[in-house]
Amino acid sequence: MKLLSSAAVRRAVVAAVGFVIITADYDQIELRVAAALANETTLIEAAKKGESLHKIAAVKLFGDNYTPDQYRYTKNVNFGWLYGGGPFTLSEQAGIPYETAKEIIDQYRVEFPALTKYKRDQQNKLIRSALTPSELRLYNSLRSQMFEYRQDTYSGKAAVAKIRGRINDLLAWKTGYVTTDYGRKLPVELNKAYRIVNYEVQSTARDIMGDGLIAVMADPELEPTVLLPIHDEILGMAEKSKAEYTARRYGEVMSTTFRGVPITASGKVYGKSWGHGYMKADK
Secondary structure, eight states: OOOOOOOHHHHHHOOOTTTOOOOOEEEEHHHEEEEEEEEHHHHHHHHHHTTOOOHHHHHHOOOOOOOOHHHHHHHHHHHHHHOOOOHHHHHHTTTOOOHHHHHHHHHHHHHHHHHHHHHHHHHHHHHHHSSSSHHHHHHHHHHHHHHHHHHTTTHHHHHHHHHHHHHHHHHHHEEEEEETOOEEEEEEEEEGGTHHHHHHHHHHHHHHHHHHHOOOOOTTTTTGGEEEEEETTEEEEEEGGGGGHHHHHHHHOOOETTTTEOEEEEEEEEEEEEEGGGGGHHO
């Protein structure tokens, strides 16, 4: 059976005669949530000024005259590194040499120290929550031993690999938990502790979206226009004469703050179908 493409599905959502499809989605919600959780002041100040966090990061990494490709690398590292990816992942995603990817990530860690600390602290907290005192002492000892070997020699790499194996055995089949600001208790396998940031950020973003949907549905003017929620977006249908106003109202009602950081939403008029909002991207 042939599956429909996402573009075909979007074009199938068509407004009634005299109406158009409208939408509102959050502006870089996951990066703003991460900045709030980490208290990364550079990104928080950019959010408060209504600036693009991706552009701010690109300037930090490549300077004011960054290229379109460098902007793309920045978006890759913003989420790839944040959610546990390393140089190899960035190299594959961006199509750049491993060494270049490593340099970008190393620079990112320097430019955004609070995000770096947040990632490290959350993983350590997760591991501490699930290990016994004796297991934790062994874990810390093994981690320290890894730095006693040179990793540019065959013997050093072999020794580190052996220690990693012991760490994996220690963490296997163990689960830690993180509780979000919204009270969700999220389980994370210790062998994949790097996922904790992904889970916490995306879970929080989902709950913010949930609150936004509830607010829109509680508005007697907007509720009849709602079609469905999609990820961090709400799709609706409005009369042509009221479309711009209704889309703007969606954004206003959905916008909020998280730990003092603005979480804004922007409304748009797509046109005859949901797909009309994506036509340029589809080409």
